[in-house]
Structures are given as structure tokens and as C-alpha cells.
Amino acid sequence: MPDSLQDLRRFAVARSLFAPTTLKRALDRLGFVQADPIRAPARAQDLILRQRVRDYRAGDLERRYVELDLEEDFFLPYGFVTRPVHALMHPRSETRVPADNPSPWPVDWRRRSKVLLDFVRQRGTAHPREVNRHFAHGKVRNWWGGSSNSTTFLLDAMHYRGMLRVARREAGIRVYEAREHGRIPASPQERRARLDALVDIAVGIYAPLPEASLRVCVRGLRFAVPQWREELASAFERAKARLAHVRVEGVDWYWPAGEKPGGTPPPIVRLLTPFDPVVRDRDRFELLWGWVYRFEAYTPARKRKLGYYALPLLWEDRVIGWGNVSVRDGRLVSNVGYVHSPPRGRAFRRELEGELDRMRAFLGLAG
Numbered sequence: 001m002p003d004s005l006q007d008l009r010r011f012a013v014a015r016s017l018f019a020p021t022t023l024k025r026a027l028d029r030l031g032f033v034q035a036d037p038i039r040a041p042a043r044a045q046d047l048i049l050r051q052r053v054r055d056y057r058a059g060d061l062e063r064r065y066v067e068l069d070l071e072e073d074f075f076l077p078y079g080f081v082t083r084p085v086h087a088l089m090h091p092r093s094e095t096r097v098p099a100d101n102p103s104p105w106p107v108d109w110r111r112r113s114k115v116l117l118d119f120v121r122q123r124g125t126a127h128p129r130e131v132n133r134h135f136a137h138g139k140v141r142n143w144w145g146g147s148s149n150s151t152t153f154l155l156d157a158m159h160y161r162g163m164l165r166v167a168r169r170e171a172g173i174r175v176y177e178a179r180e181h182g183r184i185p186a187s188p189q190e191r192r193a194r195l196d197a198l199v200d201i202a203v204g205i206y207a208p209l210p211e212a213s214l215r216v217c218v219r220g221l222r223f224a225v226p227q228w229r230e231e232l233a234s235a236f237e238r239a240k241a242r243l244a245h246v247r248v249e250g251v252d253w254y255w256p257a258g259e260k261p262g263g264t265p266p267p268i269v270r271l272l273t274p275f276d277p278v279v280r281d282r283d284r285f286e287l288l289w290g291w292v293y294r295f296e297a298y299t300p301a302r303k304r305k306l307g308y309y310a311l312p313l314l315w316e317d318r319v320i321g322w323g324n325v326s327v328r329d330g331r332l333v334s335n336v337g338y339v340h341s342p343p344r345g346r347a348f349r350r351e352l353e354g355e356l357d358r359m360r361a362f363l364g365l366a367g
Helices: 005-016 021-032 044-050 085-088 107-123 127-136 150-161 188-208 211-221 226-242 284-290 346-363
Strands: 033-034 070-076 080-082 137-140 146-148 164-170 171-176 243-246 251-257 269-271 313-314 318-328 329-337
Touching: 005 146, 005 243, 005 284, 021 033, 021 080, 033 044, 033 188, 070 150, 080 085, 107 127, 107 150, 107 171, 127 171, 127 284, 137 171, 146 150, 150 164, 150 171, 188 211, 188 226, 188 269, 211 226, 211 251, 211 284, 251 313, 269 329, 269 346, 284 318, 329 346
Parallel strands: none
Antiparallel strands: 033 080, 070 080, 137 146, 164 171, 243 251, 269 313, 313 318, 318 329
16 A cells, blocks of 8 residues: 555556556556647657557547547547447537537537538548538637638537547548447446446546545546536545545545555656656646646747746656657757756766657657
């Protein structure tokens, strides 16, 4: 049983950064991989998977999306979920896309969604450009404050509700096909069982979690199951009773029941995406590593302290700094910073260069 923050750090790193395996097995083990469109030097989903999949190359997930039986959807944030996880979340209610609001659909949306769904079914798959050209519903105000074609806006809402799924992407654009779901859970017991399963999946990805982070994690499932958002408070209480936990320095920490804490991370360097499960929770990050990491991609350049897309730098079980990595003229350019000072000795320098070599291979760059 962990009895110190050092034990919890080792446990957090060792359980999340498991031995590299196949892409299918890694996805099945995780259940969900967060997506982000920024490429610095690659998308978040690729940077997450390169640490857990043998010989992974940037873009492999998108290239193999169809054969992997995945779905794009909201879980906590947006990303890629396995089919079993997807099935637990659907069918959803008429709630709008999470970034908009939880209000029911307007009557006009219901009418137009039926017409759009028939169009997609007839075509098999449909690119938003084709849908816009056919219907030309005009413009609406989207949830980011900009202007979108109303058909694209409605396609997003239909995807979120589960009427459509992402069949593939073309040049980064989602291509949709119709989707059918099973029945709505008929009993409170079945709803609770689904919610508990989703909580356990989330905890399995991000554990060990301090109690405050566990609460945020469970509350975040309102994006996954907006139809059961009123039941999340009781799901949190059930989780606290069900999960393994320990109190360290006045904080209660939780992880999957039956999982034995332990493991020693290997002496290697890793550059992690800011959305990697090891470092995504900023409050947990500060508790475990004692310094404040901030994601600064949307911070004005003059106010940045770490960099546009600073990658947390993990050495063994300690996050000791960050690296900014980019590609210029076909070559990898890196700039590493440290919270204090770089570790002494050849081992760290050798492992840092090894991680940069792995990054080059992942990006398909020359050495």
C-alpha cells in the first residue's frame, strides 16, 4: 500500500506507461484516448500512443481507424473510444453538443435531423461538404462564437446524440454514416451499472486520483452521459465506497479495486503530451511533482513561461522539466528546460538523446 507521495508517483507512472504492446491491445487496455488537433510536433492522440505502442508512427491511429473498430466521441474530453465504451454511453438524449448547452433540441432541429439522416443513409457515407451543397441551410452561430454552416452544426449535434458516427476522415474532416444503437436501460439498476462501469474506465485511465480529482472526473462524465447527469453525484459516492484508496499527507487517493500498487518505472526519459494520462490532471500534477505546469498554447506569446506546447519531461518517476519540440526543414529541433537543474551524469544525457531519437523515428525524420 502506498504510504508516501514517492510511492504514488511510482505507481502513477508504472501503471499508466505499461510495456509497449500492439495498437489494438493498447486501445483495449485504455478504452479512451484523448484527441487534440494541434500538431506540436504531432497530435495529442499520437503522442499518447507512441509511449504505449511498439513502433508507433504519427498518424497510425487515423490510418487504421476503420480496422480498429473505434468511435470518435465525447467521453470526458473528445477523443477515440472503443466500441464497448461507446455502447455504455448510448443512446443519448436530445441534449446539444456539450460545448453548447444541455437544452433539448428545438423542434426545427428534430425535423431537419430526420431529413439529414435519410440523406446519409441513402448515400452510405456523407462528407459535410456534400450535405451542405445538397441542403444549403444557411448559417448559424456556433458554440465558439464564429459562424458555421447550419448543416455542419446539425451534423455535429447528430453525431453527439449518436444518430451518426464518424466512418473515417478525409484531410482531417469527419465523414459520417448512420448509426443505430441498442435500447435505453430499462431499470435504475442497469443505469447505475453502466455509470459505475464508465467511472471505473475513467479511473483506470487516470488513477491514482486524489479525491478532488475523482470528483471532477466523475462530474466530467456529464459529457459522456448527459441523459444521466443528475445521477453523477450518487455515482461519485458509490465510487468512493468501491475503489481502493489510501490517505497520504492528508489527501485520500483512489485507484481500481483489486489492483495492487507498485512497480518501478524504468530509468528512461519521456517527453509527454500535456494531455497524457500521467500529466493531464494539473491538480494531481502539482501534488505529485511539486510544481505548476500550465498548457500555454492559447496564452499570448509574450506571457508564456514554458512555451507554446511544452511537453512535460519525465525522468524515471519524476517530471523534472519540459521540452519544446518542432520540425524545421525536415529536422527535429528541441529546446529543453528544467524546474531546477538537469540531472548529473551520463545516464540522463544518454536517455534524453534516446528519447529524441525515438521522436525522430515516430515522426519519420532523419537522424
